[in-house]
Amino acid sequence: MSPDIAKNLRQILLFFLLSKGLVWGAMIFAFYGFTYHQENHFGNKYYPYSAQISLRHIFQTWDTNHYLYLAEKGYSSPFLRESLSQEIERHQRLLYYRKIEFLESQKNFSSAQQLQSSQIWADYEKKQQFLIYQLQKKERDILNSDAFPPAYPFLIAGVTFVTSCTSLVAAFFISNLFSFGVMILFFLLIADEEGTAVARCAVYSWMLYPYSFVFHIPYTESLFLFVVLLGFYSFRKQAFWLSACCFGLLPLIRVLGILILVPYGVALFKQNRSLFFLLFPLGGFICYLVTMFWFTGDPWIGFKAQEGFISKHSGLRLFQLGEWFRFTFLEWDFSYGFHPQQGSLDRVSFLLFLLWLLLAGSHLKKEWLFYILCYGAFPAFTSLGLMSYSRYVVSVFPLFLWLGKVLEKRPKTKTLFFIVGISGQIALAGRMGLNYWVA
Numbered sequence: 384m385s386p387d388i389a390k391n392l393r394q395i396l397l398f399f400l401l402s403k404g405l406v407w408g409a410m411i412f413a414f415y416g417f418t419y420h421q422e423n424h425f426g427n428k429y430y431p432y433s434a435q436i437s438l439r440h441i442f443q444t445w446d447t448n449h450y451l452y453l454a455e456k457g458y459s460s461p462f463l464r465e466s467l468s469q470e471i472e473r474h475q476r477l478l479y480y481r482k483i484e485f486l487e488s489q490k491n492f493s494s495a496q497q498l499q500s501s502q503i504w505a506d507y508e509k510k511q512q513f514l515i516y517q518l519q520k521k522e523r524d525i526l527n528s529d530a531f532p533p534a535y536p537f538l539i540a541g542v543t544f545v546t547s548c549t550s551l552v553a554a555f556f557i558s559n560l561f562s563f564g565v566m567i568l569f570f571l572l573i574a575d576e577e578g579t580a581v582a583r584c585a586v587y588s589w590m591l592y593p594y595s596f597v598f599h600i601p602y603t604e605s606l607f608l609f610v611v612l613l614g615f616y617s618f619r620k621q622a623f624w625l626s627a628c629c630f631g632l633l634p635l636i637r638v639l640g641i642l643i644l645v646p647y648g649v650a651l652f653k654q655n656r657s658l659f660f661l662l663f664p665l666g667g668f669i670c671y672l673v674t675m676f677w678f679t680g681d682p683w684i685g686f687k688a689q690e691g692f693i694s695k696h697s698g699l700r701l702f703q704l705g706e707w708f709r710f711t712f713l714e715w716d717f718s719y720g721f722h723p724q725q726g727s728l729d730r731v732s733f734l735l736f737l738l739w740l741l742l743a744g745s746h747l748k749k750e751w752l753f754y755i756l757c758y759g760a761f762p763a764f765t766s767l768g769l770m771s772y773s774r775y776v777v778s779v780f781p782l783f784l785w786l787g788k789v790l791e792k793r794p795k796t797k798t799l800f801f802i803v804g805i806s807g808q809i810a811l812a813g814r815m816g817l818n819y820w821v822a
Contacts, residue, residue: 388571391579395566395586402590402805403559406599409809410441410816420818428452428524439551441816447601449528451550453536454543458678459525467522471515478511523691530688533674534635535603554601561605562598566590568612573784575619584797585787589780591800593807594732594773594822596815604777607636611643612780615750618650623660631663634671638685641668642757650750693723694770701764711769721820724768732773733763736782743785751781774822 419436429440430448443451485504489497535557542553566586573582589595597604614629630647633640644664651658672682681687689696700707711730719725736759744752759779763772776782790797815821 387579388574391574391583392567392570395570395583396563398587399563399566399590402808403599405805405809406596406812409812411438413813413816414438414441417817423818423820428527431455440818442555442600443551444600444602444815446531446603447551447554449531450536450539450554450601450603452524452528453531453533454539454550454554458529458533458675458684460678461680463525464522467518467525471518471522474511474515474518478508478515482508526684526688526691528688529675529679529684530692532635532638532671532685533678534632535606538606551601558601558603558605559599561609564609565598565605565612568609568616569780569783572612572616572619573787577784577788581787581791583787584791585784587801588786588790588804589777589783591804591808592777592783593804593811594777596808596812597774597777597822599812600815603636604774607633607640608778608780610636614643614647615650618654623656627660627663630660631667631670633664634668635674638668638671639758639762640664642761643754645757646750646754649753653749694766694768696762696766698765700766704764707764707767710767721814723770723820726769726820729769729772732776733769736763736772736776736779739782739786743782746785746788747781751784755779755781771822 419440421436424436424440427445428448429443430452482504485500489500492500535554538557539550539553542548542557543550546553548556566589569589570579570582570586573585577585590598610629610632614626614633617623617626617629630640630643633643641664644661647664648658648661651660671685675684676682715727715730716722716725717727720727740755740759744755747755759776759782762775763769766772790800811821
């Protein structure tokens with residue numbers, strides 16, 4: 384490694400540590416300085432179950448809670464799902480028949496007795512409905528967890544077992560360790576072609592994108608992008624078997640990892656390499672299905688669970704673009720800045736992505752362009768209301784390569800972007816620290 388590259392890597396790591404400190408500091412300051420959103424906390428998935436809200440909860444997003452649950456409890460079994468369904472049905476049936484009994488008994492009561500019994504019944508019905516709600520929430524939370532692929536929770540469980548730390552600490556360690564690796568690989572990947580100055584600017588741009596706070600808390604972006612970049616970096620260095628193994632792991636980290644077939648196939652074709660290597664991502668996807676079948680009894684349970692999500696991701700939406708456009712833009716409520724389905728920020732992020740792609744597309748290699756379409760455009764057109772789209776932009780790293788080239792030539796624009804970026808990231812991190820919807 385040349386002294387220039389080593390110097391740049393030290394600067395990047397120092398800058399990355401500083402950005403982590405700012406994000407964590409913003410979340411901690413918000414938690415102690417403002418009111419935590421308890422309704423969101425108790426209404427959504429949280430794990431482990433606790434009536435007390437503590438500092439650890441600011442780092443436990445909805446996704447994180449599912450990964451922690453899977454790391455400790457594992458996927459649902461057919462028996463568990465069936466027994467929960469039967470228990471819910473039993474309580475609903477019991478409430479139904481007791482209501483009939485209550486209405487029949489009212490006919491023989493005086494007005495005073497009816498009033499008294501109505502109050503007793505109302506209290507009983509409220510308790511029973513709350514019990515049914517809790518069981519339904521448990522059933523929903525368990526099924527939702529089955530939508531998440533196994534690599535990250537299994538890795539959390541492995542680190543927990545080896546180090547005897549908590550699952551949250553293990554998840555935190557994994558995400559932050561791989562986030563360092565992501566920035567190093569991204570720098571090395573670009574420095575080979577564009578030089579260290581452009582590479583450094585591209586890395587800083589990526590780090591300072593407002594939603595890049597996901598690199599500092601337990602999300603799968605760090606792990607996923609590390610494997611992606613290692614795959615492309617290995618491919619460039621002619622380590623084709625290592626590259627193929629990396630791409631084969633992607634479907635086990637995220638189901639959409641299978642889409643790597645498209646940019647990987649383009650890269651293989653350009654290098655006149657055998658398309659045999661495409662069997663690795665396909666094998667990874669089959670391995671995902673086998674794993675889910677082994678643990679849940681249903682290889683497709685992850686896709687079925689997605690149908691219950693608010694975003695309702697489905698490839699079929701590509702054939703329903705009229706409905707997608709109507710819901711996304713014609714029924715857009717501008718009053719919502721942050722909202723799972725009506726969020727203005729996600730829609731603005733998507734429109735900026737399209738502009739970004741239009742400007743950068745002709746300047747990028749074909750495999751990068753197809754990568755952007757797979758991981759930037761596909762998630763947008765297959766979800767309802769562009770839910771979490773601002774966070775998805777983090778994964779389309781080739782756009783930040785182009786942005787680094789542009790900003791390196793415009794120092795004033797670069798400074799402005801950096802100021803806006805880090806300010807936005809701190810603000811979003813603070814909001815997340817209060818458990819409000821962010822991404």
